[in-house]
Amino acid sequence: MSSRSICRVLCGSTALSTALLLAGVAHAQGVENATAAETAVQGGVEDIVVTARKREESIQNIPVAVSAFSQAQIDRADLTSVEKIAASTPQLTVGRASNGSGAQISMRGIGSNSTSLGIEQSVAVIVDGAYSGQGRVINEGFFDLARVEVLKGPQALFFGKNATAGVVSLTTADPTDEFEGRVRAGYEFKAEQAVLEGVISGPLSDTFGVRFAIRGSKMWGGYYRNVSEAFDYPTTDFVTGVTTPHEALPTPNNQPREKELLARLTLKWEPTSRLTVNVKGTINYNRNNNNSWNYVAFGCQSGFSTVNPTTECRDDNFVSHMNKFPVALGEETPFGKDDGSLYNYYRAWGLTGQVGYELDNITITSVTNYSRNKNSWACSCAYQAAGVYATEGTTWRSFSNETRALTSFDGPVNLMIGALYQKTKRVFDQNVVFAGVENSAAPAGMRYVAYSKNSETEGETISPFAQVIWDVTDALNFTAGVRYTHETKDSYFVQPYVNPSLTGLFVPNATVAADQTFTNWSPEATIAYKVTPDINVYAAYKTAYKSGGLSNSGIYSGLSTTPDEDFLFDPEKAKGFEVGFKSTLFDRQLRFNVTGYRFKFSNLQVDFFNAPTFAYLTINAGAAISKGIETEFEYAPHGVEGLTLRGTLNYNSSKYRNFLGPCFAGQTIAQGCPSPTGPGGFPLQDLSGKSTSVAPKWTATLGGYYETDIGADTTFGIGADARYSGSYLASAFGNELSHVDSYITFDASAKVGFQGGRWELAVLGKNLTNRQYFLGAHADGPLTGSGTGTAAGISADQIGFGTIPRTVMLQATFNY
Template sequence: MHGCRRHSVAAWRAIPTGLRARDNGRQDMISNARFTAFTFAALAGASLLPLASAHAQAAPQDVAADSEQASDGSGIGDIIVTARRREERLQDVPVSVTALSAEQIRKYDMTSLEKISTQTPQLTIGRASNGSGAQLTLRGIGSSSTSIGIEQSVAVILDGVYYGQGRVINEGFLDLAGVEMLKGPQALFFGKNATAGVISLRSANPSNSPEFMARAGYEFKAKNLVGEVMGSGPLSDTLGIRIALRGSNMFGGYFKNGGIDKTYNTTNINTGVVTPHLAPALTGDNPGEREVLGRVTLQYKPTDRLTATLKANASFNDNDNNSWNYVPVACANGTYALNPAIKCGKQFTIYQNRFPEDLAGTNPFSRADGGLYNRYRSWAVTGTLDYALDDLTLTWINNFNRNVNQWACDCTFVSSDAAAAPSTEKSKYHAFSSELRAQTSYDGPVNVLAGIYYQKTRRDHTQTGSFGNVEDDTAPAAYRYLGYLKRSETDGETISGYGQATWKLVEGLEATAGVRYTHETKDSYLVQPYVNAALQFLFPQDKVIRAGQAFDNWSPEATLTWKPTSDITVYGAYKTAYKSGGFSNSGFVSTGTVPSDVAFNPEKARGFEAGIKTTLLDRQLRVNLGVYTYKYVDLQVDFFNSNTFAFITTNAGGVRTRGVELEFEFAPRALDGFNLHGTVNYNRARYTNYIAPCYGGQSVDAGCDTVFQGAGGQDLSGKPTAVAPAWTGSFGFSYETPVADNLNFGLSADSRYSGSYLASSFAHPLSRQDEYLTIDASVRLRTADDKYELALIGKNLTNRFIVGGVVDAPNTPAVVGQVADQMGFVSLPRTVQVQATVRF
């Protein structure tokens, strides 16, 4: 293995200039006109595929129940969830769950994790340009975005398969049957790395009869044209098919560019000659996204006992800038330290530049025209077998998924002559997993569930950067203007077994207890196979940092559930969770780097939660109340030293979260079609003990008065974690009523409130996000048979500026005695789209 790695490093030293023609982002960029034509041609073609099945016999039944079962047309219907890996009513399951039905997803066009988060007040998502690609935070617990090696504490599950990488934020989720957000530790049923919670998404399966849908939409802010088609139905009496395809082409963007032309000067280390390089301002609104998503599902049911489902899906996403939402949100002097012409503030404007014209196309993965970009490609195949005996159900899920993310970035994020960091990256990740579980359903008081899980992963990470204003005319052409090129790989393997016993003690009283055992290994290395000679005093060339890690964990849990009536559930639970340690593949090797700087320990959680779920007033009112307290040990936090561009992954000693959650839904029978709903949540997330790095420019008087790994440190004990508002809530309604013989009118509005919070993991005072209230709304006209629909959908109508995470801005503070400026990951501004749908 190590020999292969040395070969890989050596090969990277000899990158031919032809790489630029083969592997640059421009090669795969499709012009807007061609992309749009391709998208809608593909949509039209796909819509014809299932037509041959129109006269076939009845299709097999869908294995998974709909997220929301129809009631009698009024009152509250049952919501079916799979929070415990089996189908149960939401009101029966002893877990804190927020469930979104297919209808709710369609109402607000929730086709990405970011869009889903707008309907879940305690979940915040910050899209990042590099590192893991995202910061998902739930109840004040999340994972830093700056390290690609840190998997998310909020696990993402798609069709029963774990996707732990933050890059999953680039996935598009189309044709969903339901979404469940499980809050708090979820180790037993979902296994890997679900210390803060789980977002479980379920795609739709083939329908019993032929069903077709075509949809077109246009979003006005970003000038985004969207098309979607779906065809579903039986191919025979035992085989069903479902095909869904979505394409979009953005002619504008959400963020304006306010950059100005800048000059990047390089000094030839051999001759001392200084050469200016013009870096033109980035033009056009960002992100300018182009996307194609597709999924094909086959479901085979030869008998009532056996169901085999095969799902294959792919995502292709291109945009014009990987850091299109990076805004200098707050600066010590009100203007950016490296460019006083740029005012910092909460506005949807970025300040970035193209690669210098004469450097364009020279760096590996850079475009020949110097343009910025992000390119994401993913593929996945999931096969599921369900076999039902009289009292035993067997389920076997196998999955292979792969993604490749590549970008070119102006990674100083401002138009400054004082610094420039044209950087590029290519990261590849693939995983194979297999899970086999068995569950009994005896009439007796005791039943069991048992399973085994296996996963094999590989991450391959390459990054380059122009750094330090240096050049070397004796280096290969691809390296001449580079400050560094770094390589990192991690091979991971996980095997896990779990089991749960359920015992009905007496009528209405049930006890469950279970445990999951996990053994995981990770074999990693990090090296800079090229560093400009003038910078090797800081970043040594060929110094290899290796880590062979092995982790073992037992995560038990127990729950007591009492149902005095069918409409009341009372529960209490003790839960634990575990997220394995890892390796910060996107870190740097400096002269003082040791394995413990980039290899970090596991994250663990344990605690209690209790709740009551009620359905009242003859199923017109649903009220649920929950309380919780959890202790997190060794929370994984990544630190970016903005002065040295060094990354250090740390483990916070301890974090305590406590909270209360109330949710309600009211659907009066006296007003058919009306629904009122809302939540109120209180959460307190605080470090209990954490000697942490100081934020950039922090003074002794401000708390930088201790030592962290031989440098300045601060004691964050009692300080809030990142993105941890004390109060969050939501309130909304929906109403649909006939307005003509064959025409229904629908109106909905949903608000989301968040109290203020610090977006920094290190209590940086400039990172404060003010409290905000957002409003989403939709207006619809549809025919009574649901064949035709016209909708107007608005999101964040209050146009609130929301920061989901921050980093200390590169190369700041620029003046002694000032704190580092803050670069924020900003959510979308107000958007309004019109959407037309036909079903037949």
């Protein structure tokens, strides 16, 4: 079935379902009005409380485009990672990447592609009020959550810095007023994964509470199947000229065979009714057997891999083709394994302190966070069975404090003022092995290394902000605010070792240093009108800002004419308008919302691997426009207690407005390359009017949940959700080989609760259609693509970040 046909089917069914539901609601309303004196009202849509403006508000009253999940919804759908949250949120996508930033997180087609470690995400992740712009945060599992909020579009005022495209805000659960606990065990059949989780919570005194949550998991299988075969990798010693054969064995058949341990301790102290102190400490451990386990060559000009001509490029079988380091190379490479194994090893810990103090008319809140993570990996970095390997070790640490004060005077005007301070440091080391080079006279650990990289960035941010809140009337509210950002970044990059045979390609010991200062004012204003107590409309002007920087994971290439400029990139800015209609109708049986938006993103930060000059280029697209309409409904009829139906229908157009960008490797003259020659000596193409990466025009969801009593103290619940995405390009540079067809995924769950919910058995199924799709792409496949800017170019293979296949988990829970 074509993309248009699929869209017609799903979108049509959404519209039909909505019409039927409205008719049913009208009928139910009439019945209820006739019998209101005789029967009690049951059911109705859940009123979700959000803190998107740093104060508790109903999701229907807040003038912000936000999708939110309550604690019950999170638990029911097993939303235990940023990727799972994205899979349940229209227009939010998360592509898991192996190197660079570690992820491509996109909202409405705007995001930061993954190949540069120096680019922070345009979609910020906030955990318990503390900002994280690092893509590696997706390696952290999130469980025992109280609330998830996904804010769409620029968010400058309430969520720190660098949220030009949106925010994913996660709030973990606090200690409870009474002692309670939970033990949960699960087994997922596809990955052969066992999961064990425990929570205990309660008061230690009238003023002090504690909550401890821990989760561990282990896979004996995996999501992807490696089918590579052993191949020979000979190396030639630069000193002696002797060639030595080596064998590169396949990686394990099942990948990623992940092991994970997560723990969180929360202490809450309320000595008075005015003061609350909350401290959360977390640790995260995650390890797997291949950092690139989901990388797949899915688009190739001939239909077959360039580096493995007998291997078909496919997008439907969850298969990879990767090999270990030859043993001698693994032993001699920093961060390598003695047996040549591939891996990814992520460790993180953090401490967050939240203090709230209430005066008579002022509420003061402060969030202080210290976090640190380390990530190391060994990679088959052609992402196919070819002789390109790398290892990496990075560390990131951050200290931040955000303090704000909100007034609550009886008059019509109130204020919110505050400031953010953040201090960060990133350390990056990488070693790349390829081209069969060897140097017996090299420093220890560098014998088989082609070149090594080292980089650091120290950053400091001071960012005050303020907002005026004016209740013009009981129904009309106007707010206006601004955030000022002053950010400094002190960075350097150097390639301390290059094999002597490659010094013409990679420049040794040439340091790129950058002492950068960025400043910005980001204003916003919103007017909201309450038509009735259950109908609200609003219009907002928003801006946001993300500072520039230096690409820590770049390449200093001797083929580039401006190698220093390859590393530096300018700030990204967003501005535009959003209008919204939010309604809760028919005695709270129907929630129906519509949002329209248009935002311009100037100097959108993108990263590209330029094969002809063998360099990563961090550049700024001139501008991109994201505009569209989003609709959502939720229906919970009084007449059928326990039933909730929901759906969304979204149109989004996200295109470059003016962007002379690099040609993809192998792009021909007929395909639009070259236009002028750009910085670095590489040819350019005109991408104006072309779609940004992962930007489907149409997305939709349709689903529901039903829970009912089936016996004494026994309940049964069943739920299902379908998600449709239109087609899009995974590449940010217009390569048609990265085309991803439209798709539908289907999730379902069923549970039985016993003894009033004390015991529960559940089955959770995700991606039951078993559809493989790609949520981003490595710029171009290494060692592929030729003839760029000629009439007879051969396009580079497209390597995509594949999603997880069909999974089915059996889960048992005991609550006490």
